[in-house]
Amino acid sequence: MLPIILEGVLFVALLATAGALVLWGLWHVTPLGRVAGRLQHRRRLLRAADLTCPIHGAQDPAAMVRLSDGSRVCPACFQETMNGQLDG
Known part of the structure; x- marks a missing residue:
């Protein structure tokens, strides 16, 4: 019984790792991910500029x-x- 449960847990861990690797690849390697990162950075800068009085x-x-x-x-x-x- 223990080997079956362990196999299930390891399979779920494998799926989670594969999903995280795919998301990391999409975010850091593809042009769409780079554009999304730049937009997030721009929003952060605009929010900080909005809170700064000259x-x-x-x-x-x-x-x-x-x-x-x-x-x-x-x-x-x-x-x-x-x-x-x-x-x-």
Whole structure:
């Protein structure tokens, strides 16, 4: 009974390893995988740039103020705008 169970476990491990190897090959070798990697990297850079204020630097994502048009403003810039005290 034990050899049958062991054979089943090893077969499942073989299938998982083969699937992981195929996915790794698709991601790192094919042009489609390279394009997907570049898109993921670009999204990461755009997300980081969206959280960086040109005046006050990087901000916490939870602290950013979302405006009615969907854009984000850092809390310090928002406070300055609301109080009318702009850094000329």
